[in-house]
Amino acid sequence: MPDTDVPGPMPASLPIALDAMGGDYAPEEIVAGAVQAVREHGIPIVLVGEPRPLMEALSLHDALAEIPIIRAEEALAMDEGALASLRRPRSSIAVACHLVRRGDACAVVSAGSTAGIVATGKLRLRSQNGVLRPALTVALPTRPTPTVLLDAGANAEVKPEMLVQFAHLGAAYAETVLEITDPGIGLLTIGSEPEKGNKLVKRAHELLSAAPGLRFAGNIEGHDLLTGAVDVIVTDGFTGNVALKTMEGSVRYAFTELRETINESRAARLGGLLQRKRLRELVQRLDPEVHGGAVLLGLNGTVVIAHGSSQAKGVSAACVLAARLARQGVVTRIGERLGAAHRPHRLW
Amino acid sequence: MPDTDVPGPMPASLPIALDAMGGDYAPEEIVAGAVQAVREHGIPIVLVGEPRPLMEALSLHDALAEIPIIRAEEALAMDEGALASLRRPRSSIAVACHLVRRGDACAVVSAGSTAGIVATGKLRLRSQNGVLRPALTVALPTRPTPTVLLDAGANAEVKPEMLVQFAHLGAAYAETVLEITDPGIGLLTIGSEPEKGNKLVKRAHELLSAAPGLRFAGNIEGHDLLTGAVDVIVTDGFTGNVALKTMEGSVRYAFTELRETINESRAARLGGLLQRKRLRELVQRLDPEVHGGAVLLGLNGTVVIAHGSSQAKGVSAACVLAARLARQGVVTRIGERLGAAHRPHRLW
Numbered sequence: 001m002p003d004t005d006v007p008g009p010m011p012a013s014l015p016i017a018l019d020a021m022g023g024d025y026a027p028e029e030i031v032a033g034a035v036q037a038v039r040e041h042g043i044p045i046v047l048v049g050e051p052r053p054l055m056e057a058l059s060l061h062d063a064l065a066e067i068p069i070i071r072a073e074e075a076l077a078m079d080e081g082a083l084a085s086l087r088r089p090r091s092s093i094a095v096a097c098h099l100v101r102r103g104d105a106c107a108v109v110s111a112g113s114t115a116g117i118v119a120t121g122k123l124r125l126r127s128q129n130g131v132l133r134p135a136l137t138v139a140l141p142t143r144p145t146p147t148v149l150l151d152a153g154a155n156a157e158v159k160p161e162m163l164v165q166f167a168h169l170g171a172a173y174a175e176t177v178l179e180i181t182d183p184g185i186g187l188l189t190i191g192s193e194p195e196k197g198n199k200l201v202k203r204a205h206e207l208l209s210a211a212p213g214l215r216f217a218g219n220i221e222g223h224d225l226l227t228g229a230v231d232v233i234v235t236d237g238f239t240g241n242v243a244l245k246t247m248e249g250s251v252r253y254a255f256t257e258l259r260e261t262i263n264e265s266r267a268a269r270l271g272g273l274l275q276r277k278r279l280r281e282l283v284q285r286l287d288p289e290v291h292g293g294a295v296l297l298g299l300n301g302t303v304v305i306a307h308g309s310s311q312a313k314g315v316s317a318a319c320v321l322a323a324r325l326a327r328q329g330v331v332t333r334i335g336e337r338l339g340a341a342h343r344p345h346r347l348w
Numbered sequence: 349m350p351d352t353d354v355p356g357p358m359p360a361s362l363p364i365a366l367d368a369m370g371g372d373y374a375p376e377e378i379v380a381g382a383v384q385a386v387r388e389h390g391i392p393i394v395l396v397g398e399p400r401p402l403m404e405a406l407s408l409h410d411a412l413a414e415i416p417i418i419r420a421e422e423a424l425a426m427d428e429g430a431l432a433s434l435r436r437p438r439s440s441i442a443v444a445c446h447l448v449r450r451g452d453a454c455a456v457v458s459a460g461s462t463a464g465i466v467a468t469g470k471l472r473l474r475s476q477n478g479v480l481r482p483a484l485t486v487a488l489p490t491r492p493t494p495t496v497l498l499d500a501g502a503n504a505e506v507k508p509e510m511l512v513q514f515a516h517l518g519a520a521y522a523e524t525v526l527e528i529t530d531p532g533i534g535l536l537t538i539g540s541e542p543e544k545g546n547k548l549v550k551r552a553h554e555l556l557s558a559a560p561g562l563r564f565a566g567n568i569e570g571h572d573l574l575t576g577a578v579d580v581i582v583t584d585g586f587t588g589n590v591a592l593k594t595m596e597g598s599v600r601y602a603f604t605e606l607r608e609t610i611n612e613s614r615a616a617r618l619g620g621l622l623q624r625k626r627l628r629e630l631v632q633r634l635d636p637e638v639h640g641g642a643v644l645l646g647l648n649g650t651v652v653i654a655h656g657s658s659q660a661k662g663v664s665a666a667c668v669l670a671a672r673l674a675r676q677g678v679v680t681r682i683g684e685r686l687g688a689a690h691r692p693h694r695l696w
Binding site: 188248255 | 572596
C-alpha cells in the first residue's frame with residue numbers, strides 16, 4: 001500500500017477501508033465521519049476515493065496527517081446497481097474490498113448503493129467457505145438488547161437450507177457484537193404453529209428444529225419483530241426487506257398522525273416537542289442503516305453499509321460497528337459455527 | 349327460514365347473518381353489537397347460534413322482538429382451524445354461510461377464528477366463477493381515503509395470475525365501498541424498478557402492466573403502505589400478513605417507547621395524555637380487524653371477519669361494513685371485472 005502510513009499486520013490495529021465516494025453527502029460528510037471515528041473513537045481509517053477532493057476535505061479538518069488516502073479512479077453512482085458494480089473494478093467500493101482481501105484493512109464501510117455494495121462485496125471478497133449466500137443483517141432497536149434480523153434484502157429468493165445458515169450468521173453477530181450467549185432463533189412466518197406459513201418456512205422449521213448448535217425458539221410473527229421475543233430472526237430477503245421498510249413507514253406514519261394532536265393545546269405542544277424529538281429518534285433507530293448500518297455477513301471480510309443519506313455521525317457509527325465486528329472476529333465465528341454445523345449432518 | 353320475521357327477498361333489506369358464537373366475548377358482546385347495528389344503523393340482523401343463551405342475551409337488551417335467531421347446534425372454538433371447520437356442517441359459521449347461499453341473508457359476519465371462517469366460507473359459499481383464490485382484504489387507515497391491501501393472509505402460496513385477480517378484487521372493493529373511481533394498483537415488492545423482487549412479483553409486474561381494466565401504478569415498497577401512494581396494494585398472503593402484523597407491532601412499539609418520555613415532565617404528561625389516547629386509537633385503526641374487519645373477497649357472498657376480541661362496537665362496525673359491501677354489490681362488481689378481464693385474453 002504505497003504512500004500511506006497504514007498500521008502493520010496486527011488485526012486489531014488494521015484500519016477500516018472507508019469508501020469516501022459513496023453516499024448522498026460524499027465526500028464531505030464521509031470525510032467528516034472518518035475524522036470523528038479517528039479522533040473520538042480511536043479507530044484507524046483509510047479513505048478510498050479520488051485523492052484531490054479528499055485531501056481538500058481532510059484539510060478542512062486539519063486531518064491530512066491523520067488519515068491516509070488510497071486512490072480509486074471511479075465511483076458507483078447511488079442509482080447504479082449490481083451490474084454496474086461488476087463493470088467497475090476500480091470503483092472506490094471495489095478498491096476498499098480489495099484492501100480487505102489483501103489484508104491491508106480489517107473491514108469495509110460504505111454509504112453507497114446497497115445493491116452495488118452487495119454485488120461488489122460478493123465478487124471481490126467472495127463468500128466464506130460453506131456459506132451458500134451472504135445475508136444483509138440489521139439490529140432492531142429492541143430492549144434490553146437489540147434483535148438481529150436477516151436477510152434484510154440481499155436474497156429475494158432463498159432455499160430452506162439458507163435460512164438455517166442465516167440463523168448461524170445471525171447467531172455469530174449476536175454472540176460477537178451483542179455479547180449474547182446461546183442466542184434464541186425465531187423464524188418469521190404467519191402463525192405460531194409449526195405448520196403455518198409457506199413451503200419455504202415449513203421446511204425451514206423442520207430443519208431449524210433439528211439443527212445442532214442453534215437454540216431454535218420456533219415461529220414468530222410480524223408483531224413480534226420489536227418485542228425482543230428472540231435474539232435472532234431469520235427470513236428470506238424479500239419478506240425481511242418488506243418488514244423492515246414497513247416498520248420504518250409505520251413509525252413515520254405514527255409520527256405524522258401525532259403532529260395533529262400536538263397542535264391541539266399549549267400543554268400538548270410542550271409535551272409534543274419532547275415527544276416529537278423522541279419519535280424522530282425512533283424513526284432513526286428503526287432505520288436499519290442509520291444506527292450503525294446493515295452488515296453483509298458471510299463474506300471473507302466485514303462489510304458495513306451505512307445509510308445513503310448518512311452524515312458524519314452516521315458514518316462514524318458505521319465505522320464503530322465495523323471495527324467491533326472485525327475485532328470480535330465475526331468472520332471467524334461464522335466459520336466455526338458453519339464448520340460445526342457441517343460435521344454432524346450435511347444439509348446440502 | 350322458520351320462526352323468524354326476516355324481511356323479504358329484496359336484497360337491500362336482507363339481513364346480515366351474524367355468527368353469534370364466534371369470538372372471545374361471544375355471545376354477550378356479539379349480541380350487544382347486533383343490537384347496536386339494528387338500533388343505531390338500521391341494519392337488519394339474524395343471530396346464528398344456540399338459541400337459549402342468545403335469547404337470554406337479547407332479553408337483557410329488551411331486543412327479543414327485534415332480532416331473530418337461527419339455530420346452530422355447534423360452534424368453532426377460537427383455536428380450531430381449517431380442518432375442524434370442515435367437520436362441523438352445523439357450526440354457527442357454517443349455518444350463517446348457508447343462509448347467504450340460500451338467499452336468506454346478504455352477508456356473513458363472524459368474530460371467530462380466521463382460519464376456520466376462511467375454510468368454512470370457501471366450502472359453503474364457493475368461489476365466484478373465474479376466481480382462482482378468494483383473498484383476505486383489509487383497508488389501511490391512510491388519508492384522505494383508506495388503502496386496500498390484499499391478500500392479508502388467506503393464501504400463503506400464490507401464482508402471479510392470482511395477484512392480477514387480487515388487483516381486480518381490491519379494485520372492486522375500492523370502487524364499491526370507498527367510492528374511488530379507477531383505483532391505482534400497486535405491487536408490494538422490494539424496489540421501485542420493474543425487475544426488483546422475487547420471481548413471483550417480477551412475473552406479476554409483467555401481467556399487471558398488460559392487464560386491461562386495471563390502472564397499474566407499478567411497484568411499491570414497505571414504507572409506502574401507509575402513505576396512500578396507491579388505492580390498492582396486492583401481495584401474496586404470506587408477505588401481506590407479515591407486513592400487516594409488522595405495522596401493528598411497530599405502532600405499539602412507538603407507543604411503548606413514548607410512554608417513557610411522557611413521564612419526563614408535567615407538560616409532557618398533559619400533552620402525553622392526549623397523545624396516548626391518539627396512539628391507542630392509531631393502534632386500533634391499524635388493527636385490520638377492528639376498523640370494520642377483514643373481508644374475504646371472491647366468494648359467492650360477502651364474509652366479514654371481525655377481530656376475535658371484538659366487543660359490541662367492533663361487531664357493530666363489522667355489520668355496517670358487511671351491509672355496505674352487500675348493498676354496493678361488491679360480489680357483482682367482482683364478477684363484472686373478472687368477466688371483463690377474461691374476455692380480452694385468457695390468463696389461465
